[in-house]
Amino acid sequence: MRNFAWRSGRAEVEMRVDVKTAGDSFPGTLKSIGVGGLFVATDGSFHVGERLAVRFTLSELDHSISVSAEVRWIREGQGRASGMGLRFVRLPLVSAVAIQEFLRKLDEDLTPSWPST
Numbered sequence: 001m002r003n004f005a006w007r008s009g010r011a012e013v014e015m016r017v018d019v020k021t022a023g024d025s026f027p028g029t030l031k032s033i034g035v036g037g038l039f040v041a042t043d044g045s046f047h048v049g050e051r052l053a054v055r056f057t058l059s060e061l062d063h064s065i066s067v068s069a070e071v072r073w074i075r076e077g078q079g080r081a082s083g084m085g086l087r088f089v090r091l092p093l094v095s096a097v098a099i100q101e102f103l104r105k106l107d108e109d110l111t112p113s114w115p116s117t
Contacts, residue, residue, distance in 0.1 A: 010103075014031065016030070016057075017029065017038075019042060021046075021050070026043075026044035028040040029083075031081060037069065037072070037086045038069075041081035042082070046084055047071060049070065054068075060106075067088055067091055067092070068090065069088055071086060072085045072086065072087045
């Protein structure tokens with residue numbers, strides 16, 4: 001399910017993401033993405049301020065992104081998916097452009113087409 005999120009420049013998605021710490025690796029599900037960061041649903045134990053390596057593929061563009069990210073906040077249950085909000089750290093320009101293109105494409109896919117008259 002893909003929905004353009006309530007906040008401009010973000011989209012709700014559902015895709016696999018790999019999260020790595022200095023000593024371990026965890027699978028997660030990318031739930032929301034924007035050029036500033038993402039929300040990852042995961043059962044891994046992380047701390048606000050922790051630096052991580054994340055890797056995911058924007059399948060519509062066949063573009064793999066590997067980047068450092070910082071944990072900005074943690075959500076534990078509360079009736080929604082447990083996980084963490086991550087802020088990209090020094091996102092490479094090529095990855096920022098790919099994310100913007102991905103968001104633009106999702107927005108176009110969700111924009112209704114009106115019949116021409």
